[in-house]
Amino acid sequence: MAQSAIPAPSAPQVSEITPISLKAIAPWAAFIGILALILLYFVGAEQGATALISGENVHEWVHDGRHLLGFPCH
C-alpha cells in the first residue's frame, strides 16, 4: 500500500499476484483459529482468571512464559 506515490513505471517489478479466494481460506481460518485460540488460552490464561482444570500445575508450568510473553499472571 505504501508503494508508488509516484505513478507506477510501465514495467512492474513484481508480477501481479492473484488473491486467494476467501472461500478457500475460510474453513482453514475457522479450524486453525479455534485451535490456536485454545492453545493460546492454555499458555496465556488457564488457571489464572479462569480454570478448566483444577489445581495450579498448568499455571506453574508455563509461569515464566506467561510473564515474559506479556500475559497477566497472578
Add this chain to the structure above:
Amino acid sequence: MNSISVRALLVRGMLAGLAAGVLALIVAYLLGEPRVDSAIAYEDGHSHEHGVELVGRTMQSTAGLATGVLIYGVAIGGIAGLAVCVALGRIGRFGPRATAALVSIGALIAVYVVPFLKYPANPPSVGDPDTIGKRTTLYFLMVALSVLLAVAATILGKRLAPRLGNWYATVAAAAAFVTAVGLAYAFLPAINEVPKDFSATLLWQFRLAALAIQATLWVSFGLVFGHLAERLLSPRPAAATTTGTTTGAATAAH
C-alpha cells in the same frame, strides 16, 4: 489449486512460527530469565502466600518456558500464515516476501505493542492476585480491539486508495488507527499495581526484555515465512538453471 496453496501456506506458517519461537526462546532465556529471577528474589523477601512449589524454578525457566514460547510461536504462526494468505494480492503490489514482512510488522504492532503500551508485561510480584480477573479481561479486550482496529484501518486504506492515491490513503488509515487507539487508551481503566519499593530499573529491564522477545518472534516469523512463501508461490525462472543452484538464482532475480 487455491485450497492446496492455503494448506501449504498454513503448514509453512506453523513451521515458521516454530522457528521464530526457537529464536524468541533464546532471547527469553538470555534476557528475560535473569529479570524473572531477580523479581522472584524480591518477592521472596516480602510477604508471599505461595504454598508448596509445584514446579521447581529450574523446570519453570527451561522446559516450562520452552513449552509456553514454542506453543505460542506455532499458534501465532498458523494464524499469521492465514492472515498472509488473505493479504496476498489484496494490500497492494507486493510479492510474498514483502506481504509477509508487512503483515508481521502490522501484527507485532496490533497484537503486542498497542496492548503493551496500555497494559505492559509485568514481572512476578507486580500485580495484585485479587485483580487477576479484571486484568485478564482488560488485556484480552485490548488485544481484540487493537486487532479489529488494525483490520478496519487496512480496509479503510484500501477503500481510500483510488481517491487519495496509495501514499495518502495509507497515511489517512494510519492516522485513523492511531486516533482510535488513543480513544481506547483514554476510556479503558488504568492498572498500576507496582509495589512502592519495587526496583524501577528491574521493571524497565523486564519490560524491554518482553518487547525484545515479541520483536524477535514477529520479525523472524515474517522473514522465514516470507522466504518459504516466495519459494512456494513464485514461478521459478524456467529451465536454463542447473539443478543445484536454483534458489540462489531465484533470489537474485527479484
